[in-house]
Amino acid sequence: MGVLDYILAGIMEALVGNPALTLGPLVLSWPVLMVAAGFFTGVLIGATPGLSGPFVMALSLPILISSFGYTPEALLPVLGFLVGVMKGATLGGAVPAILFNTPGTPDAVMTALDGYPMAQKGQGGKALRVAQFASVTGDTFSDIVLFVCAPFLALSIEAFLGLPEKAALMILSLSFVAAVVGGDPFKGLLAACLGLFIASIATGTNTYPRLSLGSDVLAAGLPTIAVVIGLLVVGEIFAALEDIWHAARRNLDRIEITDPGDATLSMAERRRLMPFIGTSMAIGTVVGALPGIGTTLAAALGYTAGRKMHRGDTPFGKGAPEGIAATEAANSAVSGANLIPALSLGIPGNVAAVFIILAADTIGGFNPGPSVFRFTPDEVNPELVMAFGLFTLMVVGNLLNWCFGASFMRLLGSLIRIPKSVILPVVLLLTIVSTYVQGGAMTDVYILLALGVLGYLLRKGGIPVLPLVIAYILAEPLETTIRTAFEGSGADPWFLFRGVVSPLFLTLAALIVLSSGWLRRDARAGTKLKTSKGDAP
Template sequence: MTISTLLFVLAGVTLGQVVGAVPGLSAPMAIAIAVPFTFALSPLAAIAFLIGVAKGGTVGGAVPAILLNTPGTPDAAATAMDGYPLAKAGKPLKAMKMALFASLTGDTFSDIVLILVAAPLAVVALAMGPVEITALITLSIAVITGLVGPSMAKGLIAAGLGILCASVGIDPEHGTPRLIFGNYNLYSGLPISAVAVGMLATGEIITQLATRYHAGHSPLAISDDGPSGDRRVSWNEYWACRATMLRGAVIGTLIGALPGLGSTVASFMSYGMARSASNEPETFGKGNLHGIAACESANSAVMGANMIPLLTLGIPGNVTAALIIGAFMVQGVQPGPLLFQSQGQLIYSLFGAMVIANLLNFLVGLVGLRIWARVITAPSSVIFPLTLLLCVTGVYIAEGNVLAVWILIAFSILSVVMRIFDLPIVAFIIMFVLANQFELSLSQALTILDGDPTNLFEHPVALLLVAISLLSVWIFGIRLPSKARKRAAALNT
């Protein structure tokens, strides 16, 4: 509860809302750029700042979705279905406030779940040995590559590239250098700040500049004329959406706790279920408050739930969690079950920071909604060059050498190439972060099993995880693509 920590949380929330409100930018991009600048901060201030950015970005992403019908973040695409029609009907402030209230509700729910279940799950995780951890990461790879890309094959290619790039540096098992090409700066591996910024921020900016990004609509004007009820959400309106928000919060929490699905899936799933449960489904898509509440409560609930596998197992569920793991590593802290033993004060301080970030998200959102409505009018010719400058400056400051800038440029090019071939960036980033842990656990597991696969029967938990992994490969890699091909063939005939 120091002033400096609270100010960093406030700064993170404000930055996240601003970035989320700018079409073309997103919270993961902001986190990737901010990670190098947190190097000089204490672990608590750094992580609390980045969590504030992530939470604020979710709220900010709803602003262009409602006012421009151009989502600031992918998970806000569902919000635009009802937010934009309501704004066109002369109620943009009502739509944005409903998004803010629902976002706060879902986020708070998932944070409470995180605080309650994280420590017990960490105790369970401590009982897992290298064999179980290897099987768990294998399951994560199967699920992530099957869900985040257009096909499992492309997801595996992206994951393989991530593992290859992570192998640069010192071998975690034997301590021998690999792929450093005589450059001592690479002994510690490729800097995660340069890789993340290149893949997420500069690569996306280059792609958008190449396609001459333009917003498709002029922002809707916010006026103080008209009935006061069109500019606010009453308690009765909020309370009428309680079941919708609770359903969305539960969906977001469950999906956020699983690797690979993400907030976009949660948002659309919650919207679909809200429409199915409604007595007036025909009003959805025409400015129904329940549609906004369903989407925003679900995509915000993913944030807290994503921290469950991150803190207890050291496994990121999406790209935001992967970047936060990178920030932990920059601070010399290794996420995982041992963190609760060795850094208990840090963990529960982060929990407190998350709760405070929710409150600040609400206050900043109430004050800033009108301001963010002006932010979205900023021209991309100003936003993108400034963002590129921040990317290069941040990476150079963090690593202290020009090599990091060249690595940033190289991975920006790789990001553009991967986008051209539709290879999922998320799979690459997550596997880049997990690769060293996976390699070390795999080598230890092979030693424990003595190279004999039948010894796996002595580890029933690992055997179950491997079986689920094979089932995931069959579902996502064979069964679902086969059904898709059959549907396509039927439509063609």
């Protein structure tokens, strides 16, 4: 099969391969239906303060797998729903930030800087339209970069890197994530090491369990979904509930915009926004392609670049539409680019990519990594068909955003006033139920809650959770690659330091961690020096 044959096969698999409804020549497939359901659910969840895309992805993943099963036909519907949530939640986060000055995520804070002043001027509808236009434009551009770069990167790695180099590349990626996530690279390294340790329980290539302490529960291995959801979601819920408890006596008055006003956005206004959108979506795509950085930095960089470009009458922070466009284009461009390392290397770049890889690993038949993009002319590579099917579903999600995103955002004004104190306990209960449904045993619930407590304690100690989760996900392929490379080298203990590429990757990993620590230490020292000078009489 040629490249065009694989692309056509992927499109057909996504659009008509698993029909849910057939009306004559028209076929509505389960993958397309699940993308639509995920997109509108994601917009609703993103527009609800206190919730985010990863919450609903974690909540829905066990239910989706239990509903669709573990067959190859289940893969695209499950991945389609997760992709739809990822796209919709990014868009929906702008609604409370603009209308009620209640950003649900850190990057939405930048949207509120100009969105809420516009809403106070009676231009809330226009601000929502600007956010939707910038978001879908940045997301579409990022997806195009993903479609082009992921196969190219995967083929390059498969052709030029051997097993030692791939193992060193995984170590480099873990070091990069540990260094850039959180405020202290050494805490990030501690989290990554803890993730490798948890993944070592009862796993490995040997026939006897490791670190089981004689427990039958540990000997059977920790359920991956319970571990990941416990760390990422339940721990966050516990921390948010504590914040609500501390802030229970505070009752801040807030001006609510009941009428979002005019929502038209002319072509001339769109053209004026395009330079800001173009710059920010390029920034967001570059930031998103680097594992572990996320949308917050992209939003800040996009907003800063837009402010330097701005020459209009309304300054940034006072209701400039260009500020909303710069922020939304940057954080939306991250979503597609974050899947570049996930699909081409099997290395998740953010929380959404973690759940997509987790779904693929749980269902089977699709193992994100360089082997996915092997073009085999003599035989069909089903993983490559699935990859192009996933790309097709991402295009469907973008079409839904272009056609219905702005209208659906305007309908959410009365639905986002539910307090966190009501939402979070419900989400916790549903998370416990969904984990039990997927595992079918109370031990999964106990592990979920235990890892949730661990995630809460890590957050209280300032230790980032994402490096731990990514290390947990990468532990098995990393161990398998190292063992295979060690055996292939004839049991050479220095096999990782042979050649040029593998030692280079390891050196870069060490330099990234050390330089990050030194730079942040110098920054803290500079801040203290400025503070002492400012306090001096």
